[in-house]
Amino acid sequence: MGKTAGRKKRIIITTAAMLAIGGGAAFAYWTGVGTTSTAVNSGTESALTVAVASLADGVLTPGGPGQSAVITVTNPGKGVQKLNKIDVRVANSDGTPWVKVTGCSADDFDVAASIDQVQIQAGKSATGTVTIGMKNSDKDQNACKNVAVPLYFSVS
Template identity: 75%
Template structure:
């Protein structure tokens, strides 16, 4: 009996010690700080595109009514792009000065553009506006402007 009791006592004490050690380990933890960094390359957006429908038929005359056309500014990209302004001027299709005809120049015309009151265009969306051209009434002979095809250049940024 003494051996069995001693053995049982050792088992009970060992089990209690293991539980105490194991139980204490369950509440222990390490503290630490972790960091990470990564870089994502941003892409460049596609340029805004501009489309102008044909001007209304008719002729421009000094001081006469202007002609208007619809303008559409489209963001073909995926992200939002800011529309700062729309500029329209009498110029060649690449924006270079119009090769004026003797006696008729860009100064004989007034041009303007208006676009919906939008400052940002979401990807794949567009905004609409109007381009208007009018012949100014100069205090000089403007016969050289008769029948002239006046090129308009529209740019957005």
């Protein structure tokens, strides 16, 4: 029995030692899977601005020579903006129809603006021209003498 007890004792000690050695070297861990996302707001750009140089000297007369001026469209934003076209009409600063006095209206004038389609870099400008002339009408146009004709621009 001494031999069997000694043998059992050695087996138990050896097994315990192997477990201790193997158990000490074993590592347990969790594998992890995760995702993340973020968003960057694109925001909106500042509106393009339009400035008009002074019109040429002279006055508008029915059927007489028109006047022209340089227009400058500026991009005050932080990114590139595309200028497709510019529209101009005789109108109040809010775009509503203009009537200075009875007998003189936007219908007495021809206006046009031209500018190339262009991409305008941030802080940069593009230039074009605006022209205005007074139509020669069959009606009395005396009411249009000495009036300041407002021009309303819109860009897209």
